[in-house]
Amino acid sequence: MLLYTCKTAPSPRRARMFIAEKGIEVPMQEIDLRSGEHFSDDFRRKNPYATVPTLELDDGTCISESDAICTYFEALQPEPALMGTDPKSRALVSMWNRRVEFDGYLAVAEGFRNKVSAFKDRAMPGKHPVPQVEALADRGAQRYRDFLEDLDQRLGESEFVAGDSFSLADITAFVTVEFAKGALKIEPGADQANIARWHAAVSSRPSAQA
Numbered sequence: 001m002l003l004y005t006c007k008t009a010p011s012p013r014r015a016r017m018f019i020a021e022k023g024i025e026v027p028m029q030e031i032d033l034r035s036g037e038h039f040s041d042d043f044r045r046k047n048p049y050a051t052v053p054t055l056e057l058d059d060g061t062c063i064s065e066s067d068a069i070c071t072y073f074e075a076l077q078p079e080p081a082l083m084g085t086d087p088k089s090r091a092l093v094s095m096w097n098r099r100v101e102f103d104g105y106l107a108v109a110e111g112f113r114n115k116v117s118a119f120k121d122r123a124m125p126g127k128h129p130v131p132q133v134e135a136l137a138d139r140g141a142q143r144y145r146d147f148l149e150d151l152d153q154r155l156g157e158s159e160f161v162a163g164d165s166f167s168l169a170d171i172t173a174f175v176t177v178e179f180a181k182g183a184l185k186i187e188p189g190a191d192q193a194n195i196a197r198w199h200a201a202v203s204s205r206p207s208a209q210a
């Protein structure tokens with residue numbers, strides 16, 4: 001098994017945090033996104049979408065999409081459960097994780113990739129050229145601010161994003177908040193005390209270093 005990753009990119013960090021929480025040792029290989037190593041023929045044979053993370057199994061099967069990689073490890077090693085333990089909690093983790101991904105993670109990506117010159121004609125990840133749209137940079141930043149408001153409200157209702165237990169939804173939200181600090185230069189507001197409480201707790205987990 002081999003995980004293709006990139007230290008500076010947020011999506012692979014989701015997979016690395018998940019794996020660290022599980023306490024599984026997975027060999028990893030760094031892909032240099034800056035130099036375009038993910039567009040090489042060799043890497044695109046593994047993942048035609050040219051994105052990291054990508055997990056290569058021993059039989060040669062390649063799994064991309066961080067959620068799919070997490071689903072694989074959850075099934076391989078159910079404890080500690082990070083995607084729920086029964087029908088209700090599984091559905092709630094899935095619901096919150098998707099909300100965080102759509103409203104938070106994708107908003108930051110939209111704000112970042114439509115603004116930075118390094119992503120000219122690569123406003124979306126993947127093999128197809130996609131032009132930047134200036135207005136989407138502002139929209140992404142605004143959507144992320146709205147997300148922070150919603151996240152703070154949610155974390156005022158429960159200890160973790162999907163309820164009483166730490167889950168994949170917390171990993172996605174934590175990675176999103178860290179991503180936004182560098183990419184959009186936006187941090188949670190000083191008045192968002194629920195995020196501050198939750199962020200300190202997640203930061204103190206060893207997996208936050210993954």
Ligand SMILES: N[C@@H](CCC(=O)N[C@@H](CS)C(=O)NCC(=O)O)C(=O)O
Nearest residue numbers: 009010011051052053065066125126
């Ligand atoms: N939905 C995918 C997103 C993967 C993705 O966008 N990865 C980025 C790094 S965070 C990437 O590979 N970008 C390559 C590029 O920008 O060309 C997932 O969750 O794995």
